[in-house]
Amino acid sequence: MSEEDEVTRMVILGPAAQVSQSQVVGELHMLELPLTIKSTCYGAVVHGKEEDVMKAIQEIRKLDPANIFTKDRGFPPGDPRRCRAKRGGAREGFHQLEKEFELLGYVGEALEWPEPVILKKHSKISPEEFKKIAEECEP
Amino acid sequence: MKIAIFPPNSLILADLVERKGHEPLVLQKEIRKKVTDPEIDSPPFNITEDEPIKGLKYAAIEVPSGVRGRMAIFGPLIEEAEAAIIMEDAPFGFGCIGCARTNELCMFVLRKQGIPVLELHYPETREETMEVVNQINTFLDNLESEDKEGGD
Secondary structure, three states: OOHHHEEEEEEEEOOOOOOOHHHHHHHHHHOOOOEEEEEOOOEEEEEEEHHHHHHHHHHHHOOOOOOEEEEEEOOOOOOOOOOHHHHOOOOOOHHHHHHHHHHHHHHHHHHHOOOOOOOOOOOOOOHHHHHHHHHHHOO | OEEEEEOOOOHHHHHHHHHOOOEEEOHHHHHHHHHOOOOOOOOOOOOOOHHHHHHHHOOOOOOOHHHHHHHHHHHHHHHHOOEEEEEEOOOOOOOOOOOHHHHHHHHHHHHHOOOOEEEEEOOOOHHHHHHHHHHHHHHHHHHHHHHHHHHO
16 A cells, blocks of 8 residues: 555544543544554544545544544654654644634534524625715715 | 635534535645655655746746745645635634735635635634534535536
8 A cells, every 4th residue: 555545634522522532542443444543632643544544534423423523634643744753843733723623612512503594695786886885984 | 526615724614514525625635645745855845846837827927936836736626626615814824824825816716716605704703603604504505405406
């Protein structure tokens, strides 16, 4: 199997997740798939053949569908170009993950209790209407 | 369907698209090709002189090579897209999407593709987040039904 056929996925637990990182890693190991599994502060990193990784992701989502999130990762786990152990400091992409993590609780909530919404389509306004608005805004 | 997302490395967008059974066109897939390619012998300098040349398809020669280099990676993703979700005003320096001009160009190219586009603002509060998630799910559901109608 060449390196190019392999994919890496991050499993991220939302703040309201009912499972812990170690439980996720344990479950991933129990699947007995040929994968590299790494436990991390946000969840786990799974690396291997695409079909095995996707199967693992589908299974692991079942633990807590609304609070387990996954994302592709370009670099394989422990890659010296990205691994904190080699280069020090936060890994690239960590700050983004940190920022998005702040919203994951609300995302999970919205997934659990979906509400119907109407998608607004913005239409163009006529020049007359625009002129009227511009005049109203003039001091 | 293949859905382009912007920011192309967004966890929330990619996850929501995948949950609905669509394929998110994420940046990481393109980056993976760059970092695992055995021909590139001196990583992390994964952007070779070829990239700014490829980027000429999307931006003029006067445009900085950084923009063209980035467009060489984003451009093929945008071209593959059958629909797009754009989240504007993402926090500054959102991951590797730190180039404002490339972001503008990407959004422009996405809008010009003539594909269904959902435009949102990056949510800051609980209410905004829930609204955004519901909007994305509705948009994706509508795409599914449109796709089925088109198929019949």
